[in-house]
Amino acid sequence: MTHDRRLVKDDGTIERLRETIPEWIMRLERPAAPAVVPRFGPLAGLRAVGTGVFVAQPYIGTKLAEFGAEVIHVERPGGDTFRFTAPQLTRGPRPHGCDEAEVTKNKLSMGLDLRHARGIELLMALWKISDVWMEASAPGTLERAGISNELALAVNPRLVIVRVSTYGQYGKDEYLGRPGYDALAQAYGGMMNITGDPSGPPQRAKTFTGDFITALTGWAATMMALWEVNKTGRGQVVDLAQYEAVAQTNGNALPLFTGEGAVYGHTGNRAPGFQPYDTFQCADGWVFIGAVGGAIFDRVPAFLGLDPAEYSYAACSQDAAAVNSEKGKELDRRLREYCATRTSLEVETALNAAKIGCARVYSTRDQYLDEHYAAREMTVPVLDRQSGVPIRVYGVVPKMSLTPGRIWRGAPSIGDDTTDILASMLGLSEAEIAGLYAVGVVHRTEPFTTPQAEAANP
Numbered sequence: 001m002t003h004d005r006r007l008v009k010d011d012g013t014i015e016r017l018r019e020t021i022p023e024w025i026m027r028l029e030r031p032a033a034p035a036v037v038p039r040f041g042p043l044a045g046l047r048a049v050g051t052g053v054f055v056a057q058p059y060i061g062t063k064l065a066e067f068g069a070e071v072i073h074v075e076r077p078g079g080d081t082f083r084f085t086a087p088q089l090t091r092g093p094r095p096h097g098c099d100e101a102e103v104t105k106n107k108l109s110m111g112l113d114l115r116h117a118r119g120i121e122l123l124m125a126l127w128k129i130s131d132v133w134m135e136a137s138a139p140g141t142l143e144r145a146g147i148s149n150e151l152a153l154a155v156n157p158r159l160v161i162v163r164v165s166t167y168g169q170y171g172k173d174e175y176l177g178r179p180g181y182d183a184l185a186q187a188y189g190g191m192m193n194i195t196g197d198p199s200g201p202p203q204r205a206k207t208f209t210g211d212f213i214t215a216l217t218g219w220a221a222t223m224m225a226l227w228e229v230n231k232t233g234r235g236q237v238v239d240l241a242q243y244e245a246v247a248q249t250n251g252n253a254l255p256l257f258t259g260e261g262a263v264y265g266h267t268g269n270r271a272p273g274f275q276p277y278d279t280f281q282c283a284d285g286w287v288f289i290g291a292v293g294g295a296i297f298d299r300v301p302a303f304l305g306l307d308p309a310e311y312s313y314a315a316c317s318q319d320a321a322a323v324n325s326e327k328g329k330e331l332d333r334r335l336r337e338y339c340a341t342r343t344s345l346e347v348e349t350a351l352n353a354a355k356i357g358c359a360r361v362y363s364t365r366d367q368y369l370d371e372h373y374a375a376r377e378m379t380v381p382v383l384d385r386q387s388g389v390p391i392r393v394y395g396v397v398p399k400m401s402l403t404p405g406r407i408w409r410g411a412p413s414i415g416d417d418t419t420d421i422l423a424s425m426l427g428l429s430e431a432e433i434a435g436l437y438a439v440g441v442v443h444r445t446e447p448f449t450t451p452q453a454e455a456a457n458p
Helices: 011-018 023-027 058-066 098-103 117-128 149-155 182-188 209-232 242-247 253-260 299-303 326-340 344-353 364-369 371-375 418-425 430-438
Strands: 047-050 070-075 108-112 132-135 160-165 237-241 277-281 286-290 357-360 379-383 390-394
Touching (some): 011 149, 023 117, 047 058, 058 209, 098 390, 108 117, 108 418, 117 149, 117 418, 132 209, 149 160, 160 209, 182 209, 209 237, 209 242, 299 326
Parallel strands (some): 132 160
Antiparallel strands (some): 277 286
16 A cells, blocks of 8 residues: 555655664654653543644644643744734733633643754654654645655654645645635635625634634544554555535535535525524523424424414425425514513523423523533633633543543643653753753743632633
8 A cells, every 4th residue: 555645755755764864863762651641531642743833733632632642732932823812811920822722721832943953853753752743834834844744754654644734735736835724714615605694795603613623624534544553553644624624514515506506605594494493582692493304393383382284394494485485484483572572591491391402592601600511521620821820621522431531731831841841752861951942942931830810700
Protein backbone atom coordinates (compact mmCIF):
# COMPACT_ATOMS: atom_id res chain seq x y z
CA MET A 1 0.00 0.00 0.00
CA THR A 2 1.41 3.38 -1.02
CA HIS A 3 0.58 6.90 0.13
CA ASP A 4 -1.46 9.26 -2.01
CA ARG A 5 1.32 11.00 -3.96
CA ARG A 6 -0.40 14.35 -3.58
CA LEU A 7 0.27 14.15 0.16
CA VAL A 8 3.45 12.06 0.43
CA LYS A 9 5.79 12.14 -2.55
CA ASP A 10 7.39 8.72 -2.23
CA ASP A 11 9.03 6.41 0.26
CA GLY A 12 12.39 7.18 -1.29
CA THR A 13 12.14 10.79 -0.14
CA ILE A 14 11.38 9.60 3.37
CA GLU A 15 14.43 7.31 3.34
CA ARG A 16 16.71 10.09 2.07
CA LEU A 17 15.49 12.51 4.72
CA ARG A 18 16.08 9.93 7.44
CA GLU A 19 19.81 10.32 6.82
CA THR A 20 19.62 14.05 7.65
CA ILE A 21 17.98 13.70 11.07
CA PRO A 22 20.28 14.67 13.97
CA GLU A 23 21.67 11.63 15.73
CA TRP A 24 20.41 12.68 19.17
CA ILE A 25 16.84 12.64 17.86
CA MET A 26 17.22 9.19 16.31
CA ARG A 27 18.59 7.91 19.63
CA LEU A 28 15.76 9.48 21.59
CA GLU A 29 13.57 6.92 23.33
CA ARG A 30 9.90 7.56 23.86
CA PRO A 31 9.12 8.14 27.54
CA ALA A 32 6.05 6.41 28.88
CA ALA A 33 2.90 8.41 28.34
CA PRO A 34 1.57 10.24 30.15
CA ALA A 35 4.77 11.78 31.45
CA VAL A 36 3.28 15.01 32.81
CA VAL A 37 -0.52 14.86 32.78
CA PRO A 38 -2.53 12.58 35.12
CA ARG A 39 -3.47 9.11 33.86
CA PHE A 40 -7.16 8.61 33.06
CA GLY A 41 -9.51 7.74 30.24
CA PRO A 42 -9.36 5.46 27.19
CA LEU A 43 -6.62 7.52 25.49
CA ALA A 44 -4.13 7.30 28.37
CA GLY A 45 -0.81 6.40 26.79
CA LEU A 46 -1.43 8.48 23.66
CA ARG A 47 0.67 11.59 23.05
CA ALA A 48 -0.11 14.30 20.50
CA VAL A 49 1.58 17.56 19.57
CA GLY A 50 -0.21 20.44 17.86
CA THR A 51 1.34 23.46 16.19
CA GLY A 52 -1.83 25.10 14.81
CA VAL A 53 -3.79 28.13 15.95
CA PHE A 54 -7.43 29.23 16.21
CA VAL A 55 -10.06 26.52 16.78
CA ALA A 56 -10.23 23.98 13.95
CA GLN A 57 -6.97 22.16 14.70
CA PRO A 58 -6.51 22.94 18.41
CA TYR A 59 -9.96 21.61 19.30
CA ILE A 60 -9.02 18.21 17.88
CA GLY A 61 -6.39 18.19 20.61
CA THR A 62 -8.96 19.32 23.17
CA LYS A 63 -11.10 16.28 22.45
CA LEU A 64 -8.11 13.95 22.69
CA ALA A 65 -7.08 15.59 25.97
CA GLU A 66 -10.55 15.23 27.47
CA PHE A 67 -10.11 11.46 27.31
CA GLY A 68 -6.61 11.16 28.67
CA ALA A 69 -4.23 11.84 25.79
CA GLU A 70 -1.16 13.88 26.67
CA VAL A 71 -1.54 16.83 24.30
CA ILE A 72 1.28 19.33 23.81
CA HIS A 73 0.19 22.64 22.33
CA VAL A 74 3.21 24.38 20.78
CA GLU A 75 2.96 28.18 21.02
CA ARG A 76 4.89 30.87 19.18
CA PRO A 77 6.65 33.63 21.14
CA GLY A 78 4.01 35.88 22.64
CA GLY A 79 1.34 33.19 22.47
CA ASP A 80 -1.41 32.26 20.04
CA THR A 81 -3.64 34.85 18.39
CA PHE A 82 -6.71 33.73 20.32
CA ARG A 83 -4.90 34.48 23.58
CA PHE A 84 -5.59 38.14 22.78
CA THR A 85 -8.83 38.08 20.78
CA ALA A 86 -12.12 39.36 22.18
CA PRO A 87 -14.02 38.49 24.28
CA GLN A 88 -11.42 38.50 27.04
CA LEU A 89 -11.12 37.55 30.68
CA THR A 90 -10.06 40.85 32.25
CA ARG A 91 -10.72 40.40 35.99
CA GLY A 92 -7.22 39.02 36.65
CA PRO A 93 -3.69 40.45 36.34
CA ARG A 94 -3.31 39.27 32.71
CA PRO A 95 -6.07 39.43 30.08
CA HIS A 96 -6.84 36.20 28.25
CA GLY A 97 -9.11 35.31 25.34
CA CYS A 98 -12.20 33.32 26.33
CA ASP A 99 -11.93 31.11 23.22
CA GLU A 100 -8.42 30.06 24.21
CA ALA A 101 -9.53 29.55 27.80
CA GLU A 102 -12.04 26.95 26.59
CA VAL A 103 -10.04 25.29 23.81
CA THR A 104 -6.75 24.80 25.68
CA LYS A 105 -8.18 23.16 28.81
CA ASN A 106 -6.40 19.90 29.76
CA LYS A 107 -3.46 20.70 27.46
CA LEU A 108 0.21 21.29 28.03
CA SER A 109 1.69 24.46 26.53
CA MET A 110 5.23 24.50 25.16
CA GLY A 111 6.71 27.83 24.13
CA LEU A 112 8.79 27.17 21.02
CA ASP A 113 10.12 29.42 18.25
CA LEU A 114 10.20 27.45 15.00
CA ARG A 115 12.12 30.25 13.28
CA HIS A 116 15.24 28.84 14.97
CA ALA A 117 16.90 25.76 13.47
CA ARG A 118 17.14 24.41 17.00
CA GLY A 119 13.39 24.99 17.34
CA ILE A 120 12.73 22.75 14.36
CA GLU A 121 15.01 20.13 15.91
CA LEU A 122 12.91 20.21 19.07
CA LEU A 123 9.75 19.78 16.98
CA MET A 124 11.36 16.75 15.35
CA ALA A 125 12.12 15.39 18.81
CA LEU A 126 8.45 15.83 19.75
CA TRP A 127 7.46 13.90 16.61
CA LYS A 128 9.78 11.09 17.67
CA ILE A 129 8.09 10.62 21.04
CA SER A 130 4.49 11.27 19.92
CA ASP A 131 1.70 9.42 18.13
CA VAL A 132 0.07 12.41 16.44
CA TRP A 133 1.18 15.73 14.98
CA MET A 134 -1.52 18.28 14.13
CA GLU A 135 -0.98 21.57 12.31
CA ALA A 136 -3.02 24.28 10.59
CA SER A 137 -0.82 26.45 8.37
CA ALA A 138 -1.65 27.40 4.79
CA PRO A 139 -0.34 24.72 2.38
CA GLY A 140 3.32 25.33 1.55
CA THR A 141 4.06 27.48 4.60
CA LEU A 142 5.82 24.79 6.62
CA GLU A 143 7.47 23.29 3.56
CA ARG A 144 9.20 26.61 2.89
CA ALA A 145 10.69 26.31 6.39
CA GLY A 146 11.89 22.76 5.67
CA ILE A 147 9.09 21.06 7.63
CA SER A 148 7.26 18.44 5.58
CA ASN A 149 5.16 15.30 5.79
CA GLU A 150 8.10 13.30 4.50
CA LEU A 151 10.44 14.66 7.19
CA ALA A 152 7.93 13.86 9.93
CA LEU A 153 7.50 10.29 8.67
CA ALA A 154 11.25 9.93 8.38
CA VAL A 155 11.58 10.82 12.07
CA ASN A 156 8.66 8.60 13.11
CA PRO A 157 7.15 6.17 10.57
CA ARG A 158 4.21 5.53 12.92
CA LEU A 159 3.26 9.19 13.20
CA VAL A 160 -0.28 10.29 12.31
CA ILE A 161 -0.10 13.73 10.66
CA VAL A 162 -3.28 15.82 10.68
CA ARG A 163 -3.10 18.87 8.42
CA VAL A 164 -5.99 21.31 8.73
CA SER A 165 -6.56 24.03 6.14
CA THR A 166 -9.54 25.85 4.69
CA TYR A 167 -9.23 24.50 1.14
CA GLY A 168 -7.10 21.36 1.53
CA GLN A 169 -3.51 20.41 0.73
CA TYR A 170 -4.12 19.88 -3.00
CA GLY A 171 -6.63 20.82 -5.69
CA LYS A 172 -6.83 23.96 -7.79
CA ASP A 173 -3.66 25.91 -7.06
CA GLU A 174 -5.29 29.33 -6.73
CA TYR A 175 -7.26 28.16 -3.68
CA LEU A 176 -4.40 26.63 -1.73
CA GLY A 177 -2.57 29.78 -0.64
CA ARG A 178 -5.64 31.79 0.29
CA PRO A 179 -6.22 32.99 3.87
CA GLY A 180 -8.76 30.83 5.64
CA TYR A 181 -11.10 31.23 8.56
CA ASP A 182 -14.23 29.63 9.96
CA ALA A 183 -16.63 31.94 8.11
CA LEU A 184 -14.83 31.47 4.79
CA ALA A 185 -15.28 27.71 5.16
CA GLN A 186 -18.95 28.29 5.93
CA ALA A 187 -19.31 30.44 2.82
CA TYR A 188 -17.43 28.17 0.41
CA GLY A 189 -18.82 25.03 2.05
CA GLY A 190 -22.43 26.11 1.44
CA MET A 191 -23.53 26.48 5.07
CA MET A 192 -23.89 30.26 4.90
CA ASN A 193 -26.20 29.99 1.89
CA ILE A 194 -28.78 28.06 3.92
CA THR A 195 -28.36 29.96 7.21
CA GLY A 196 -30.30 33.11 8.04
CA ASP A 197 -33.73 34.66 7.69
CA PRO A 198 -35.05 34.69 4.11
CA SER A 199 -35.68 38.44 4.34
CA GLY A 200 -32.04 39.16 5.15
CA PRO A 201 -28.55 38.28 3.94
CA PRO A 202 -26.84 34.91 4.36
CA GLN A 203 -25.49 34.55 7.89
CA ARG A 204 -22.65 32.66 9.44
CA ALA A 205 -23.56 30.05 12.01
CA LYS A 206 -22.17 30.85 15.42
CA THR A 207 -19.96 30.24 17.27
CA PHE A 208 -17.13 29.27 14.89
CA THR A 209 -19.32 26.40 13.75
CA GLY A 210 -17.17 25.61 10.73
CA ASP A 211 -14.12 25.31 12.96
CA PHE A 212 -15.82 23.04 15.47
CA ILE A 213 -17.32 20.80 12.77
CA THR A 214 -13.84 20.52 11.25
CA ALA A 215 -12.36 19.62 14.63
CA LEU A 216 -14.95 16.95 15.33
CA THR A 217 -14.35 15.47 11.87
CA GLY A 218 -10.62 15.65 12.58
CA TRP A 219 -10.97 13.92 15.92
CA ALA A 220 -12.68 10.96 14.23
CA ALA A 221 -10.10 10.96 11.41
CA THR A 222 -7.26 10.92 13.93
CA MET A 223 -8.68 7.90 15.70
CA MET A 224 -9.16 6.08 12.36
CA ALA A 225 -5.55 6.75 11.40
CA LEU A 226 -4.36 5.54 14.81
CA TRP A 227 -6.38 2.37 14.31
CA GLU A 228 -4.48 1.83 11.04
CA VAL A 229 -1.19 2.31 12.92
CA ASN A 230 -2.39 -0.30 15.39
CA LYS A 231 -3.00 -2.75 12.53
CA THR A 232 -0.02 -2.05 10.25
CA GLY A 233 2.49 0.11 12.15
CA ARG A 234 2.29 2.78 9.44
CA GLY A 235 1.50 6.42 9.99
CA GLN A 236 -0.14 8.57 7.35
CA VAL A 237 -1.29 12.08 6.46
CA VAL A 238 -4.86 13.23 7.12
CA ASP A 239 -5.77 16.11 4.78
CA LEU A 240 -8.64 17.90 6.54
CA ALA A 241 -10.19 20.75 4.54
CA GLN A 242 -12.55 22.97 6.52
CA TYR A 243 -14.87 23.63 3.59
CA GLU A 244 -15.32 19.89 3.07
CA ALA A 245 -16.14 19.30 6.72
CA VAL A 246 -18.76 22.04 6.40
CA ALA A 247 -20.10 20.88 3.01
CA GLN A 248 -20.79 17.39 4.32
CA THR A 249 -23.33 18.87 6.76
CA ASN A 250 -25.51 20.39 4.01
CA GLY A 251 -27.68 17.30 4.15
CA ASN A 252 -30.25 17.03 1.40
CA ALA A 253 -29.05 20.06 -0.57
CA LEU A 254 -26.96 18.13 -3.13
CA PRO A 255 -29.44 15.28 -3.72
CA LEU A 256 -32.19 17.90 -4.12
CA PHE A 257 -30.22 19.90 -6.67
CA THR A 258 -28.94 16.96 -8.69
CA GLY A 259 -32.15 14.96 -8.56
CA GLU A 260 -34.76 17.71 -8.72
CA GLY A 261 -32.90 20.77 -9.98
CA ALA A 262 -33.81 22.86 -6.93
CA VAL A 263 -31.36 25.06 -4.98
CA TYR A 264 -31.89 25.82 -1.32
CA GLY A 265 -31.65 29.34 -0.02
CA HIS A 266 -31.70 30.49 3.58
CA THR A 267 -35.10 29.77 5.09
CA GLY A 268 -34.59 30.86 8.69
CA ASN A 269 -35.38 28.56 11.57
CA ARG A 270 -38.60 27.36 10.01
CA ALA A 271 -38.47 24.14 8.00
CA PRO A 272 -40.02 24.83 4.57
CA GLY A 273 -41.51 21.38 4.00
CA PHE A 274 -43.04 20.29 7.33
CA GLN A 275 -44.24 21.77 10.62
CA PRO A 276 -43.99 22.62 13.42
CA TYR A 277 -40.23 22.97 13.30
CA ASP A 278 -39.44 26.55 14.31
CA THR A 279 -38.88 29.02 17.13
CA PHE A 280 -41.99 30.32 18.89
CA GLN A 281 -42.13 33.44 21.04
CA CYS A 282 -43.47 33.10 24.56
CA ALA A 283 -44.36 35.70 27.16
CA ASP A 284 -40.81 35.74 28.56
CA GLY A 285 -38.58 34.26 25.85
CA TRP A 286 -38.49 31.67 23.10
CA VAL A 287 -38.89 27.94 22.62
CA PHE A 288 -38.19 25.63 19.71
CA ILE A 289 -40.96 23.17 18.87
CA GLY A 290 -40.43 20.21 16.59
CA ALA A 291 -42.82 17.46 15.47
CA VAL A 292 -41.41 15.56 12.51
CA GLY A 293 -43.44 12.85 10.79
CA GLY A 294 -47.10 11.93 10.81
CA ALA A 295 -47.24 9.98 14.06
CA ILE A 296 -45.65 12.83 16.04
CA PHE A 297 -47.48 15.58 14.14
CA ASP A 298 -50.89 14.14 15.01
CA ARG A 299 -50.27 15.07 18.63
CA VAL A 300 -50.10 18.78 17.75
CA PRO A 301 -53.68 19.44 16.60
CA ALA A 302 -54.93 17.28 19.45
CA PHE A 303 -52.90 19.37 21.90
CA LEU A 304 -54.38 22.59 20.45
CA GLY A 305 -57.95 21.28 20.57
CA LEU A 306 -58.22 20.99 16.80
CA ASP A 307 -59.78 18.08 14.93
CA PRO A 308 -56.84 15.74 14.06
CA ALA A 309 -58.76 14.44 11.03
CA GLU A 310 -59.30 17.93 9.63
CA TYR A 311 -55.85 19.25 10.57
CA SER A 312 -54.06 16.09 9.52
CA TYR A 313 -50.44 15.56 8.56
CA ALA A 314 -51.45 15.38 4.89
CA ALA A 315 -53.39 18.62 5.15
CA CYS A 316 -50.88 20.63 7.17
CA SER A 317 -47.37 19.20 7.15
CA GLN A 318 -46.46 16.64 4.50
CA ASP A 319 -44.87 19.16 2.09
CA ALA A 320 -44.45 22.89 1.40
CA ALA A 321 -47.92 23.11 -0.14
CA ALA A 322 -49.51 21.66 2.99
CA VAL A 323 -47.52 23.95 5.28
CA ASN A 324 -48.64 26.98 3.28
CA SER A 325 -52.27 25.88 2.91
CA GLU A 326 -55.04 27.62 4.85
CA LYS A 327 -55.20 24.77 7.35
CA GLY A 328 -51.43 24.68 7.64
CA LYS A 329 -51.30 28.41 8.34
CA GLU A 330 -54.15 28.14 10.84
CA LEU A 331 -52.36 25.43 12.81
CA ASP A 332 -49.21 27.56 12.93
CA ARG A 333 -51.21 30.60 14.06
CA ARG A 334 -52.92 28.64 16.85
CA LEU A 335 -49.61 27.30 18.11
CA ARG A 336 -48.05 30.77 18.15
CA GLU A 337 -51.02 32.19 20.01
CA TYR A 338 -50.76 29.41 22.58
CA CYS A 339 -47.08 30.19 23.18
CA ALA A 340 -47.47 33.97 23.28
CA THR A 341 -49.71 33.92 26.36
CA ARG A 342 -47.54 31.57 28.43
CA THR A 343 -44.01 31.49 29.79
CA SER A 344 -41.39 29.47 27.98
CA LEU A 345 -41.17 27.04 30.92
CA GLU A 346 -44.94 26.51 30.87
CA VAL A 347 -44.89 25.83 27.14
CA GLU A 348 -41.89 23.50 27.37
CA THR A 349 -43.46 21.55 30.23
CA ALA A 350 -46.87 21.20 28.60
CA LEU A 351 -45.66 20.19 25.15
CA ASN A 352 -43.20 17.63 26.44
CA ALA A 353 -45.94 16.16 28.62
CA ALA A 354 -47.90 15.73 25.40
CA LYS A 355 -44.86 14.01 23.81
CA ILE A 356 -44.23 16.93 21.45
CA GLY A 357 -40.58 17.98 21.28
CA CYS A 358 -39.99 21.40 22.82
CA ALA A 359 -37.00 23.12 24.42
CA ARG A 360 -36.46 26.60 25.74
CA VAL A 361 -33.88 28.59 23.78
CA TYR A 362 -31.09 28.74 26.33
CA SER A 363 -28.60 31.48 27.02
CA THR A 364 -25.29 30.78 28.72
CA ARG A 365 -26.85 31.95 31.99
CA ASP A 366 -29.60 29.35 31.52
CA GLN A 367 -26.98 26.64 30.96
CA TYR A 368 -25.10 27.75 34.06
CA LEU A 369 -28.22 27.56 36.25
CA ASP A 370 -29.80 24.43 34.77
CA GLU A 371 -30.00 21.35 37.01
CA HIS A 372 -29.70 18.88 34.12
CA TYR A 373 -26.46 20.53 32.93
CA ALA A 374 -25.22 20.29 36.53
CA ALA A 375 -26.27 16.66 36.93
CA ARG A 376 -24.31 15.73 33.81
CA GLU A 377 -21.28 17.86 34.81
CA MET A 378 -21.50 19.98 31.68
CA THR A 379 -20.10 23.11 33.32
CA VAL A 380 -16.83 22.43 35.14
CA PRO A 381 -14.98 24.89 37.43
CA VAL A 382 -11.29 25.43 36.62
CA LEU A 383 -8.65 28.09 37.12
CA ASP A 384 -7.50 29.84 33.96
CA ARG A 385 -3.74 29.78 34.49
CA GLN A 386 -3.01 32.64 32.07
CA SER A 387 -5.39 35.22 33.58
CA GLY A 388 -5.70 33.86 37.11
CA VAL A 389 -9.50 34.04 36.87
CA PRO A 390 -11.67 31.14 38.12
CA ILE A 391 -14.03 30.18 35.29
CA ARG A 392 -16.22 27.33 34.10
CA VAL A 393 -15.60 25.39 30.90
CA TYR A 394 -17.81 22.88 29.12
CA GLY A 395 -17.58 19.32 30.38
CA VAL A 396 -16.62 16.06 28.75
CA VAL A 397 -18.60 14.81 25.74
CA PRO A 398 -19.51 11.97 25.40
CA LYS A 399 -19.90 10.16 28.72
CA MET A 400 -18.35 6.68 28.98
CA SER A 401 -19.19 3.95 31.49
CA LEU A 402 -15.77 2.31 31.98
CA THR A 403 -13.16 4.86 30.94
CA PRO A 404 -14.66 8.32 31.37
CA GLY A 405 -12.86 11.46 30.38
CA ARG A 406 -12.45 14.40 32.73
CA ILE A 407 -11.39 18.02 32.89
CA TRP A 408 -8.34 18.14 35.12
CA ARG A 409 -6.93 21.60 34.42
CA GLY A 410 -7.89 24.93 32.94
CA ALA A 411 -5.99 26.58 30.13
CA PRO A 412 -2.23 26.78 30.71
CA SER A 413 -0.26 30.00 30.65
CA ILE A 414 1.80 30.67 27.53
CA GLY A 415 4.58 28.08 27.58
CA ASP A 416 3.41 26.88 30.99
CA ASP A 417 4.86 23.37 30.62
CA THR A 418 7.95 24.08 28.52
CA THR A 419 10.48 23.10 31.17
CA ASP A 420 8.64 19.92 32.16
CA ILE A 421 8.38 18.79 28.53
CA LEU A 422 12.05 19.44 27.82
CA ALA A 423 13.15 17.63 30.97
CA SER A 424 10.62 14.82 31.39
CA MET A 425 9.95 13.96 27.76
CA LEU A 426 13.05 14.99 25.82
CA GLY A 427 15.56 14.25 28.59
CA LEU A 428 17.44 17.56 28.38
CA SER A 429 19.63 18.66 31.27
CA GLU A 430 19.11 21.81 33.33
CA ALA A 431 22.06 23.43 31.56
CA GLU A 432 20.72 22.56 28.10
CA ILE A 433 17.28 23.91 29.00
CA ALA A 434 18.76 27.12 30.41
CA GLY A 435 20.69 27.57 27.17
CA LEU A 436 17.53 27.23 25.09
CA TYR A 437 15.79 29.87 27.17
CA ALA A 438 18.80 32.16 26.95
CA VAL A 439 18.76 32.31 23.13
CA GLY A 440 14.97 32.47 22.81
CA VAL A 441 14.38 29.06 21.25
CA VAL A 442 11.89 28.32 24.03
CA HIS A 443 9.87 30.57 26.31
CA ARG A 444 7.55 30.39 29.29
CA THR A 445 5.11 32.60 31.20
CA GLU A 446 4.79 31.77 34.90
CA PRO A 447 1.27 30.40 35.47
CA PHE A 448 -1.17 31.48 38.11
CA THR A 449 -1.88 28.43 40.26
CA THR A 450 -4.21 30.17 42.71
CA PRO A 451 -7.11 32.50 41.91
CA GLN A 452 -6.10 36.13 41.40
CA ALA A 453 -9.66 37.46 41.28
CA GLU A 454 -13.19 36.40 42.09
CA ALA A 455 -15.32 34.81 39.40
CA ALA A 456 -18.34 36.83 38.28
CA ASN A 457 -20.37 33.61 38.37
CA PRO A 458 -18.54 30.91 40.34
